[in-house]
Amino acid sequence: MAQRGSAVRESPHDHRPPADLATIVVGAHGEVLGWSDDAQRLLGHSPAVVGHAVTELLAVDDSPAWDALATGEAWSGPVEVRHRDGHRLVGTLRACPSLGGQGKAHGWSVVAVTVSPHSSGNRTQGAGTAGGSDRAMLEPPFAQASVALATFDAKLRYLQVNSLHVDMLGTGEAQLHGRSYADVLPDGADGGWLRQLRQVAETASPARYDGYIGDRAWSVEMWPVKDSSGRMCGVGTAAFDNSEQHGAHQRLALLNQAGARIGTALDVGRTARELAQVVVPNLADFVTVDLFDSVLEGDEPTPYEAGEPVLLRRAAALSAVEGVPELAVELGAVDTYPPFSPPARCLAAARPLLSGLDDPDFVRWIEGDEIRSAGVHRDGIHSGMAVPLRARGMVLGVVVLWRSTRPGTFQQDDLLLVEELAGRAAVSMDNARRYTREHAAALTMQRSLLPQVLPQQAAVEAAFRYLPASSESGVGGDWFDVIPLSGTRVALVVGDVVGHGVHASAAMGRLRTAVRTLADVDLPPDELLTHIDDLVTHLGSDDDGVGLGGPGVGEFGATCLYAVYDPVSRRFTLASAGHPPPSVLYPDGTVVTIGVSPGPPLGVGGVPFEITELELPESSLIALHTDGLVDAHHRDLDLGFARLRDSLAAASPSLEATCDTLIGSMLPERPADDVALLVARTRALHADQVATWGLPVDPEVVADARAQASRQLAAWGLEEASFITELVVSELVTNAIRYGEAPIQLRLIRDRTLICEVSDGSSTAPHLRRARTFDEGGRGLLLVAQLTQGWGTRHTSTGKTIWAEQLLPNGPGWADL
Structure with a gap:
């Protein structure tokens, strides 16, 4: 091509001609007048070019050299000329005018020196015609x-x-x-x-x-x-x-990528998929990850014996082209690998193995399966690699890579790289396996500490749900309970221990046991939480430094909501230790979140708990829960409670269906925190099931109390229970008159059992003791304990109540008496 720079115009004597040059004489009109031997040697043209236009020798007609010829001035610069055989030569051209006697130009002497010759027809690398x-x-x-x-x-x-x-x-x-x-x-x-x-x-x-x-x-x-x-x-x-350096850089980058992408969750299947996503398409066109069943279940893998078929479950598979090749084994299915197949040989030797169409055992294995054979022949699979998944001395499974569209076969460097990737994935899988085992143990422990079946009682109809956290931190310490109390009352409890894992489950079990123990004493909700708070404070400061929540005293915390419902008065009394309040769906469709006065979480101490009390109509629906239900994804609590109220408003008559509705509408598929949900529909004991008498503080009233009780039993059709009931009434009323204070009240409750209650204004509780031979008293409560199913004392704001419970005639257990 023409070189269009600025030409250098100079005197004919500025430079000495080089040794290898061609001399051409050009006329004033651009015609060739003279042709030297050097010109013929360098340009290939014979002297027959004399008379032709010099532009026929230039590569392009608009060469700056031609412009110089037209001006009649001295000129020097690069130029491209055309060789006789057609290729181009790059040279340096010097033009000097030929002067006549009067000093005027009448022709041109042209000297061309080839500096760096190039030729389109050159057959030796860089060889031109320059000599x-x-x-x-x-x-x-x-x-x-x-x-x-x-x-x-x-x-x-x-x-x-x-x-x-x-x-x-x-x-x-x-x-x-x-x-x-x-x-x-x-x-x-x-x-x-x-x-x-x-x-x-x-x-x-x-x-x-x-x-x-x-x-x-x-x-x-x-x-x-x-x-x-x-x-x-x-x-x-x-x-x-730069292939080797680039390959090394790619391998390093892939290892770095694997460190960020493999093992992001304590899940064996997810880790297998992450490994597949790293190697495809970076190293292979198709990959499968197969594991022993025991690994997926959290157990240690069963050692594989060489020479035996091996059963592996497909945990992951990925192809660079969807559907190519077709899967011989679907995800989650089990395949049996013969002992001569590359995966089985890899597991037997516990080392990686390169394979391909030149491997007879590979061909034999492929031809034994129609889908694999079709994939090899149709999709062009030509190279394979099987690498064991080894971690801590155990082989968990095998990863198999294939190439089809990639032209190169797997090399030793590829094998070493995949072995490193498989090793990292195997360690993550083993961690996930161990977590799966520990998570299952913690979950089993958690469920064993929770109620499996709710107790039969008359106060409420109840249903529950417990969802363990799907997070890697493990199950938490959420719990619930339904505790029958005296006088047909029932306690509804929900609580949450801070933390996750076995320690949280153990702490939850201890707290639940403590709550049940104190509930049997019939303490009011605020007093019960005060005792639990003291218990947590003491347990959290054990000398071994391990509190309810595990290592670290300051790390433990718990919340609890304790509520009592009385079906006779329909009073609902509750107290909270830092726990979310319950919501109530009233029979008229109104949904309200109860405004409790929350105390501090358990273990803080020093702050009293307050009671909240309200009256609930019969068939009211109460929803008690832990914070995981309304605090999913850390959303605003007010929004969570509003969403709960909306879901509760659409509650089904079935409590089981209601639980499913609340869980489905409030929680994602994999909740980040444990959730305990307890729903209860209230019942009420009507006037025909309860009889109450006020009694004066007079010993003579005892006979009248027995008579009134007998008449009431007759009205209820329970005459067969009169003898025991009269004896119980006589003893309890006598104790109240003798040792108690006014006012005195007798109450009979007919439900699943017959309950006799005597209340007085004294807070002094009687104690059961065995009377000595010559004692005149002390046998009354002993008789009551022997003749009834149970008895006890509960304190009230005005005194105490002593109660005794006996079976109904012809009811469950009556025939055994």
Whole structure:
């Protein structure tokens, strides 16, 4: 192409002609007047060109050299001339005018010196027509260079290449010279090299390109080529085969990526999928991860005996092209690998194994399965690798990689890389396996400490749900309870121990036991929480430094809501120790979150708990829960309670269905925290089931009390219970008159059992004791205890109540008496 820089116009005597030159005489009108032997040798034309226009020798008609010829001035600069066989030569042209006697130009003497010859028909790397020592010095280094060299003109057409550049493109040298790089862009090239070449040609600034040509990675340096005048005349490139370094960099990057992507959760199946996602498509076109069943269940893998078929369950599979190849074993299914198959041999040797179509055992295994055989032949699978998943001396399974569209087979470097990736994944899987086992143990412990079946009682109809956390921290310490109390009352309890795992479950069990124990004493909710708070404070400061929540005294905390419902008075009394309040759906459809006065969490101490009391109509629906129900995803609590009220408003008549509705509408599929939910529909004992008498403080009233009780039993059809009931009434009323204070009240309650209660204004509670032989008293309560199913004392705000419970005639257990 023509070199369009600024020409250097000079005197004919500015430079001494070089030794290897061609001399041409040109007339004033541009015709060739003289042709030297050197010109014939360098340009290939015979003297027959004399008389032809000199422009026929130039590569382009608008060469600056022709402009110089037309001006009649001395000129020197680069020029491209056309050889007789058609290829182009780059040379330096010096033009000096021939002067007449009067000093006027009448012809031209042209001297052409070839400095760096190039030819589109050159068959030796860089060999042109230039001769002499310059060519001998320039051509061998270019041809023998250890990197792929090439030069391009300003239009990015090939001028010169060496053999390595030809090999890099995978084409013949004759197909390159004079052609644009865009025309010979190899298959698989991303065009980045061409874009960089154009950038260098346009900006005259050097650039660098890193990319693939074929299956090799190349690093290409590009720079502008300028002539002696600084004019841009082409582009030079030097390409270095960077495949090994690039491969090492990729392997390092993949290992770094694996560290961030593999083992993100304590889940064996998820870790298997993460391993598959790392190796496809970075290393393989298709991968399967198969594990022993015991690993997925959290147990240690069963050692595999060589020579036996091995049963593995498909944990993960991934293909670079969806559905290619077809899965021979679906996810979650079990496959039996014969002992000669690559996966079985890999497990037997506990080391990685390369395989392919040149492996007879591989072919034998493939041909034994129609789906695998079709995949190999149809999809072009040609190379495989089986790598054991080893961790802490155990083999958990095997990962198998295949290549089909990737041209290269698996190499030793690939095997070492996958072995490292498999090792990391195996450690994560083993951690997940151990977590699965511990999580299952903690969950079993947690469930064993929770009620499995709710007790029968008359106060409420109840249902519950317990959802363990799906987070990696393990199950928490949420619990609930339904505790029958005296006088047909019932206690409803929900609580939450801070923390997760076995320690939280154990703490929950201890707290639940303590609550049940204190509930049997019939303490009011506020007093019961005060005792539990003291218990937690003492247990949290044990000398061993391990409180209810595990290591670290300060880490323990718990909340609790204790409520008592009385079906006779329909009074609902509750107190909270830092626990979320319950919500109530009234029979008229109104939903209210009870405004309790929450005390501090258990273990804080020093602050009293307050009672909240309200009356609930019959068939009111109470929803008690832990904070995980309304605080899912750390949403605003007010929003959570509002959503709970909306869900509760649509409650089903079935309590089981109501629990499902609340859980489904309030929680994600995998809740981040444990959730305990207890729903209860209130019942009421009507007037025909309760009889109450006020009694004066007079010993003579005892007989009248017995008579009134007998008449009431007759009205209820319970005459058979009269004897025991009269004896119980006599003893309890006598004790109240003798040792208690006014007012005295007798109450009979008919429900699943017959309950006799005597209340008085004294807080002094009687104690059961065995009377000595000559004692006149002390046998009353002993008789009551022997004749009834149970008895006890509960304190009230005005005194105490002594109660005794006996079976109904012809009711459950009556025949055994």
